[in-house]
Amino acid sequence: MNCVIRARYEVRARIMKALAHPTRLFIVDQLAERERCVQELAEMVEADVSTVSRHLSQLRSVGIIADEKRGTQVFYSLRVPCVLGWQSCVEGVLEAEAERHTIALGRV
């Protein structure tokens, strides 16, 4: 794998990594519904505001969400809704996995 190819996969991995956390996946789902400010999300996930701020920062740094400051609050919104489409595939992975176990058990 040469240098330029590797760089391409590193960029992709960075985007995947930004989503690869339960709290961040939850946040993306919430932002799909409507924009939210930091403390609102912090209450929902029951984590420190600073922790949520860092999660949001990660999502924003790869461009998945957008931020807009209004007054003292910062409202975050989903910039790239197609990430929601991944979920159906994730469910597919889970189904395939369940099926595999069924087959494995069936063979006993």
Next chain:
Amino acid sequence: MNCVIRARYEVRARIMKALAHPTRLFIVDQLAERERCVQELAEMVEADVSTVSRHLSQLRSVGIIADEKRGTQVFYSLRVPCVLGWQSCVEGVLEAEAERHTIALGRV
């Protein structure tokens, strides 16, 4: 976020995380073409065979790839091809990000 909801997002995150690594994304792409054995992939990514074996183990543990032993070799193949579809969205994220920078620069 209650317990059962959290558990659901943790499962999803585990699947995302399995893909959130440049080497593993590369491997998935290669397996989309055709099945490969461990050493074949190790040569391609220029990493230790044991390292690649562990990457494959992660992908298999969440059900994304399948393994089949034939002789002394183990052939891996892509079980859930829909993960390939994520790439077009990843490209979309990158484009949105590029556009954001363009606008930002344009406003200077």
Next chain:
DNA sequence: TGACTATTTGGCTATTTTGCCAAATAGATT
């Protein structure tokens, strides 16, 4: 059986990630 090959696993270190607290920053209000 014994040697050989392919893969996995144990053990280790280095690096990254996570989450909290405390402090800093930015904007609004009096």
Next chain:
DNA sequence: AATCTATTTGGCAAAATAGCCAAATAGTCA
């Protein structure tokens, strides 16, 4: 200006991840 609120950032410790070497395992073939 002083204060108050919302958010971000510095710093830290705990946990997870990555990669390599060496050793163990599983299968093949003489």
